[in-house]
Amino acid sequence: MNRSGRGLQAYAIFYLLFLYAPIILLPIFAFNSGTIIAFPLQGVTTDWFAQMWGNATLRRALTNSLTIAVSASILATCFGVFAARASTRFVFPGKGGMMGFIMLPMVLPEIIVAMSLLVVLLGMGVQLSLLTVIVGHTLICMPYAIAVLSTAFSSLDRSLEEAAYDLGETKWGAFRLVTLPLVMPGIISALLISFTISLDEFIIAFFLAGNEPTLPTYIFSQLRFPRAIPVIMALGTVLVILSIALLALGEYFRRRGNARIGGKPTGGLM
Amino acid sequence: MAKAKFDAEARAGLSLIAPPFLYALVILAVPLLTILAYSFLTDGYLEIIREPTLANYAEVFTDPIVRTVMMRSLIVAAIVTLATVVTAFPVAYYISFCVRPERKALWLFLITIPFWTSYLIRVFLWKVILGYNGVVNSTLTGLGIIDEPLTFILYNVNSIVITLAHAYAPFAILPIFVALEKIDRSLLEAGRDLGENRLTTFWRVTLPLAMPGVIAATLIVFIPTIGDYVTPEVIGGGRIPMIANMIQVQMLALDNRPLGSALAVTTMAIVAVVSLIFLFLNRRFLRVRQ
Numbered sequence: 001m002n003r004s005g006r007g008l009q010a011y012a013i014f015y016l017l018f019l020y021a022p023i024i025l026l027p028i029f030a031f032n033s034g035t036i037i038a039f040p041l042q043g044v045t046t047d048w049f050a051q052m053w054g055n056a057t058l059r060r061a062l063t064n065s066l067t068i069a070v071s072a073s074i075l076a077t078c079f080g081v082f083a084a085r086a087s088t089r090f091v092f093p094g095k096g097g098m099m100g101f102i103m104l105p106m107v108l109p110e111i112i113v114a115m116s117l118l119v120v121l122l123g124m125g126v127q128l129s130l131l132t133v134i135v136g137h138t139l140i141c142m143p144y145a146i147a148v149l150s151t152a153f154s155s156l157d158r159s160l161e162e163a164a165y166d167l168g169e170t171k172w173g174a175f176r177l178v179t180l181p182l183v184m185p186g187i188i189s190a191l192l193i194s195f196t197i198s199l200d201e202f203i204i205a206f207f208l209a210g211n212e213p214t215l216p217t218y219i220f221s222q223l224r225f226p227r228a229i230p231v232i233m234a235l236g237t238v239l240v241i242l243s244i245a246l247l248a249l250g251e252y253f254r255r256r257g258n259a260r261i262g263g264k265p266t267g268g269l270m
Numbered sequence: 271m272a273k274a275k276f277d278a279e280a281r282a283g284l285s286l287i288a289p290p291f292l293y294a295l296v297i298l299a300v301p302l303l304t305i306l307a308y309s310f311l312t313d314g315y316l317e318i319i320r321e322p323t324l325a326n327y328a329e330v331f332t333d334p335i336v337r338t339v340m341m342r343s344l345i346v347a348a349i350v351t352l353a354t355v356v357t358a359f360p361v362a363y364y365i366s367f368c369v370r371p372e373r374k375a376l377w378l379f380l381i382t383i384p385f386w387t388s389y390l391i392r393v394f395l396w397k398v399i400l401g402y403n404g405v406v407n408s409t410l411t412g413l414g415i416i417d418e419p420l421t422f423i424l425y426n427v428n429s430i431v432i433t434l435a436h437a438y439a440p441f442a443i444l445p446i447f448v449a450l451e452k453i454d455r456s457l458l459e460a461g462r463d464l465g466e467n468r469l470t471t472f473w474r475v476t477l478p479l480a481m482p483g484v485i486a487a488t489l490i491v492f493i494p495t496i497g498d499y500v501t502p503e504v505i506g507g508g509r510i511p512m513i514a515n516m517i518q519v520q521m522l523a524l525d526n527r528p529l530g531s532a533l534a535v536t537t538m539a540i541v542a543v544v545s546l547i548f549l550f551l552n553r554r555f556l557r558v559r560q
Contacts, residue, residue: 005364005368008360008363008364008368009364009368011360011361011364012360012361012364012365012377015357015358015360015361015439016380016381018436018439019381019384019436019439019440020384021395021399021436022384022391022392022395022396022399022436023384023387023392025395025398025399025405026391026395029398079289079290079293080290082286082287082288082289082290083286083287083290083291085286086283086284086286086287087287089283090279090280090282090283090286091279091280091283092279092280092281092282092283092284092287093280093284094284095283095287098287098291099287101291101294101295101298101299102287102290102291102294104294104298105294105298107489107490107493107541107545108493108497108538109493109494109496109497109498109514109537109538109541110494110497110499111497111499111514111517111518111534112302112305112497112517112534112537112538113298113301115305115517115518115521115530115534116301116302116304116305116534117297117301118521119301119304119305119308119521119527119531120300120301120304123304135297136297138293138297139293139294139297139298142290142293142294146290196386200386200387200388200389202389202390202500203499203500207518207522216388216389216390219388219390219391220390220500220504223390223394223504232391232394233391236388236391239387239388239391240387240388240391243383243386243387243388244383244386244387247379247382247383247386251379255375
């Protein structure tokens with residue numbers, strides 16, 4: 001590697017450090033026995049993790065978050081399969097406009113999605129609950145699911161399906177027996193990404209959940225109380241480890257799917 | 271025969287796309303149209319007066335507080351976008367040109383991980399890092415480099431900019447990387463053969479070809495930052511609101527939905543105008559390429 005390459009490498013590593021700075025600090029403060037989040041550190045403790053485990057509101061928030069994330073990711077992926085299949089396999093009028101509109105939440109400030117939905121729900125007299133959050137999360141997870149699924153569907157060889165028709169399968173049979181197994185890694189990857197997005201989503205959960213806590217809204221409510229912060233650091237550590245595990249799993253399935261349909265390995269989830 | 275086949279295909283495609291499209295229509299289009307309608311109505315006490323008016327927009331464009339918040343959001347979003355794209359470019363360049371092909375995926379994965387971890391906690395940790403007794407200040411005073419904690423990074427617009435630049439870094443790196451990957455390496459060799467040096471080749475060949483990626487990165491960072499709600503709330507403690515905080519206050523705390531809607535619609539209009547300008551620039555660059 002030449003000199004400018006080495007300079008760039010140093011810069012890139014420095015940049016990675018900047019990206020990881022908060023995540024590196026998280027476990028440090030989670031195991032620090034001092035109640036104030038500042039240096040110098042006091043001693044090592046696992047109290048914060050124990051307190052986290054014993055917190056009833058936090059458990060409720062976790063249950064709520066999991067309920068929302070599981071429902072929203074399944075719904076978003078189901079819708080995503082329809083959209084990805086339509087956009088990669090068929091030509092039809094208005095395709096660009098419709099797909100563009102479905103992908104719109106990706107580039108719309110979330111506060112606008114949340115506020116406009118809230119105004120309509122309140123106007124209709126709908127009781128805010130976990131269900132309203134699921135409705136909102138499904139909307140914002142859908143574009144990400146479609147992005148992942150489109151890659152899976154577009155690299156599909158159409159002749160495989162045609163072979164199934166020739167061998168006497170019905171349309172549904174060919175889809176279930178040939179297409180679905182081939183795009184399964186993409187589906188799992190879309191589920192995991194939607195799950196991760198929903199689990200971490202704050203704005204929509206904050207405004208559409210009514211009085212029900214979710215993990216991010218619980219964290220937000222605790223950030224105001226300095227005494228509660230160490231427990232939040234412990235919770236953050238657990239969440240970071242969980243997200244990394246889920247993403248690594250998603251990436252693994254995405255690559256396996258790519259390999260199965262003979263694609264070249266490409267990087268990144270986006 | 272061909273026409274019949276096209277119709278069957280079109281019908282199959284349309285019926286497949288119907289469920290997600292109808293969902294987006296009901297959950298997104300209806301609410302957006304509702305706030306568009308609200309923005310032309312007047313807020314009465316306890317009820318909305320159904321008389322079309324432009325008064326909300328007049329207020330949005332003349333009220334000094336709204337103008338301050340709008341300008342702050344625009345300036346913060348512009349600085350964050352500039353800082354993110356400029357600092358991200360060398361990283362994307364490094365991954366595309368210097369990293370061995372089989373290690374590229376790993377680098378991209380490492381860069382995307384921080385983006386997927388709890389946004390709230392990351393924002394809060396920047397407050398901890400930059401705060402009065404924070405990591406930066408306590409380290410610098412501990413080493414005797416400074417006597418008093420640095421104040422220019424304390425709970426103000428600067429710390430909002432740093433936090434947002436950190437949050438949206440992967441968004442900037444990925445599109446630039448994709449554009450750089452598409453560049454035909456023989457073009458760079460041709461540039462060198464024709465007597466350009468390393469720097470002029472970069473300036474006259476690589477950078478113009480990477481421009482679509484840079485423009486995509488600009489948009490992809492600018493849009494969410496201008497509408498960010500969490501960072502001003504956590505870092506600024508509600509004292510330095512941006513446009514999203516103001517929309518929320520008008521809609522809920524002050525219960526002035528028409529004015530809140532007008533703010534939201536104006537924000538969307540600004541985002542749309544900026545996007546159109548950049549998409550237009552992108553088309554010009556694409557035309558130059560052909």
